[in-house]
Amino acid sequence: MLGTGTLARFRIEGLRRDARVEWVGIGSARGRSAKEFAVQVGADAAGSVEEMLDAGPGAVVVASTSTSHAAQLWAALKLGVPILCEKPIATNLADSQAIVRASEDAGVQLQVGLQRRFDAELVRAREKVAQGALGELYSIRLVSHDRTPPAPRFAATNGGMFCDLHVHDFDLARWLSGREIQDVFAVAGVRTEYHYLGELRDVDTTAIVLRMDDGLPVSISGSRHDCGGYQMRAEILGSKGALVLGADRFVDYRQRFRQAFTDQLSAFLDVVAEKRGNPCPGREGLAAERAVAAAQRSHRERRVVSF
Structure with a gap:
């Protein structure tokens, strides 16, 4: 470790x-x-x-x-x-x-x-999408809110909000839809009382729109402060139905994804023992990090960034 x-x-x-x-x-x-x-x-x-x-x-x-x-x-x-x-x-x-x-x-x-790839609710949603149970996808909406922002020491070393928080959302957009990200547009700023984030040249509030390679729109809302608690929500709308996931709020991401972390670690030990293939290889993480870089550039240059 x-x-x-x-x-x-x-x-x-x-x-x-x-x-x-x-x-x-x-x-x-x-x-x-x-x-x-x-x-x-x-x-x-x-x-x-x-x-x-x-x-x-x-x-x-x-x-x-x-x-x-x-x-x-x-x-x-x-x-x-x-x-x-x-x-x-x-x-x-x-x-x-x-x-x-x-x-x-x-x-x-x-x-x-x-670890969100190992959350049982999200796994079931992905299976329904892959099976065509929702029909043609119309849109995906993702919400990622922290209860409180990272402490200054951690915020200075986590790569910023797009890298630390939204990398999960970029991965979910690909993983849930089975499509690749084509365009990224990100608006962000410092709107909470935690002004040290701005002093670290980071942001605390975001609105992001992705266009997948088949035209599917994905919207993402992010905040480093939600007085109601930690929240990760997903809404998937299709021609045959819709799913709303993650309505509850939690103390933090560890409470929300405790079982997902456990299942993820167990999967890794299976990989070590050569009992299964890699469930999230490096190239999957790299694809999400490409979207991070695109969102950072979009916010900085105030424009759509296309892959």
């Missing part, structure tokens, strides 16, 4: 509960922090990233700050073992492209941590 943050703790809890996992070591750029963290979560070993990779693990989970992913992935790729990397692969699209190519050339299974 590379990382000592909230998500790393969440992942380690899942690993420790799984009987297939015999050993867990924690690596961090701050070796001392890793050792303190290991005591808290009951890990078997801790130290620097280099020390943990040198220990010869059978798989690697990258759950560090987003800006650390690229360097740690390059180091982990040298082992030739399966890797689960939380999104994004990197905060720079060129780095993500190079890492995905390198993993494919080396035959390394790189699974990207887009």
